[in-house]
Amino acid sequence: xxxxxxxxxxxxxxxxxxxxxxxxxxxxxxxxxxxxxxxxxxxxxxxxxxxxxxxxxxxxxxxxxxxxxxxxxxxxxxxxxxxxxxxxxxxxxxxxxxxxxxxxxxxxxxxxxxxxxxxxxxxxxxxxxxxxxxxxxxxxxxxxxxxxxxxxxxxxxxxxxxxxxxxxxxxxxxxxxxxxxxxxxxxxxxxxxxxxxxxxxxxxxxxxxxxxxxxxxxxxxxxxxxxxxxxxxxxxxxxxx
Numbered sequence: 075x076x077x078x079x080x081x082x083x084x085x086x087x088x089x090x091x092x093x094x095x096x097x098x099x100x101x102x103x104x105x106x107x108x109x110x111x112x113x114x115x116x117x118x119x120x121x122x123x124x125x126x127x128x129x130x131x132x133x134x135x136x137x138x139x140x141x142x143x144x145x146x147x148x149x150x151x152x153x154x155x156x157x158x159x160x161x162x163x164x165x166x167x168x169x170x171x172x173x174x175x176x177x178x179x180x181x182x183x184x185x186x187x188x189x190x191x192x193x194x195x196x197x198x199x200x201x202x203x204x205x206x207x208x209x210x211x212x213x214x215x216x217x218x219x220x221x222x223x224x225x226x227x228x229x230x231x232x233x234x235x236x237x238x239x240x241x242x243x244x245x246x247x248x249x250x251x252x253x254x255x256x257x258x259x260x261x262x263x264x265x266x267x268x269x270x271x272x273x274x275x276x277x278x279x280x281x282x283x284x285x286x287x288x289x290x291x292x293x294x295x296x297x298x299x300x301x302x303x304x305x306x307x308x309x310x311x312x313x314x315x
Contacts, residue, residue: 107132107133107134108133108134108202108203108204108205109133109134109135109136109198109199109202109204109205110131110133110134110135110136110204110205110206110207110225111136111137111138111181111195111198111199111204111205111206111207112135112136112137112141112167112170112207112208113141113191113192113195113206113207113208113210113213114141114144114145114148114163114191114210115208115209115210115213116207116208116209116227117137117141117145117163117164117166117167118145118159118160118162118163118166119209119227120162120163120166121227121231122166122170122207122227123166123169123170123173125227125230126170126173126176127173129175129176131176133204133205134177134178134179135170135176135177135178135179135207136178136179136180136181136198136204137167137170137178137179137180137181138180138181138183138191138194138195138198139180139181139182139183139184140183140184140185140191140194141191141195142164142167142180143185144191145160145163145164145167146160146164147160148160149161149164181198183198192210192212192213192216195213195217196216196217196220196222199217199222199223200220200221200222205222205223205224205225206222206223206224206225207224207225207226207227208224208225208226208227209226209227209228214226237264238262238266238285238288238297239285239288240285240286240287240288241284241285242284242285243282243283243284243285243302244262244268244282244283244285244299245280245281245282245283246260246261246262246268246270246280246281246282246283246299247260247261247278247279247280247281248260248270248273248276248277248278248279248280248281249261249277249278250277251274251277252269252274255274256271256272256273256274257269257270257271257272257273257274258270258272258273258274258275258276258277262297266294266295266296266297267294267295267296267297268283268296268297268298268299269296269297269298269299270283270299270300270301271286271298271299271300271301272300272301273301276301281301281302282301282302282304283299283300283301283302284299284300284301284302284303285297285298285299286298286299286300
């Protein structure tokens with residue numbers, strides 16, 4: 075009898091533990107995967123589609139019916155520029171739903187008389203503990219003031235822009251040679267590889283180089299440069315034996 079009671083108690087304990095763990099996991103998943111409400115400006119901008127295709131957005135994208143309604147009104151308007159951009163935004167909204175492994179949902183909401191789309195998005199983000207994706211400066215400021223996290227495509231583009239431009243001069247330590255025997259190879263402070271023309275004889279020396287072009291690939295960033303004119307005629311210093 076005691077063995078039976080003990081077995082029942084063990085089964086109850088295991089079942090309770092399983093329920094608690096499952097509940098905790100669901101809460102964790104709910105917190106880590108939040109809703110991102112996309113506003114009209116982000117859809118008309120279009121870059122959100124390219125970002126989504128890279129799978130960096132691990133959250134659920136939400137397009138509210140009020141945003142689609144605003145795009146529709148602009149697409150039917152008389153302003154030719156806004157009409158074209160709004161139609162493009164509607165196309166982006168449609169294409170987002172076809173991106174593999176990306177959850178996109180349409181939230182069926184409606185605006186009351188005198189309500190604004192931006193206010194509605196802030197309200198929804200607060201209610202669901204979600205984010206807002208926008209390129210609108212004013213919405214960004216208001217939402218941030220109200221404690222809502224904003225994913226601003228313009229800020230993302232600013233962070234990802236090229237740090238070094240053609241013609242710019244930087245100092246690089248040549249650490250090796252390239253595939254071409256005349257090339258020297260070095261790295262910038264952020265780890266970007268620099269291929270320097272006619273710098274194979276300057277290995278283990280620091281030189282000034284002028285950037286020629288900047289290439290971004292899926293494998294990383296790469297800079298091509300040449301030895302700056304003011305020191306191209308200087309002989310590299312050799313280490314004393």
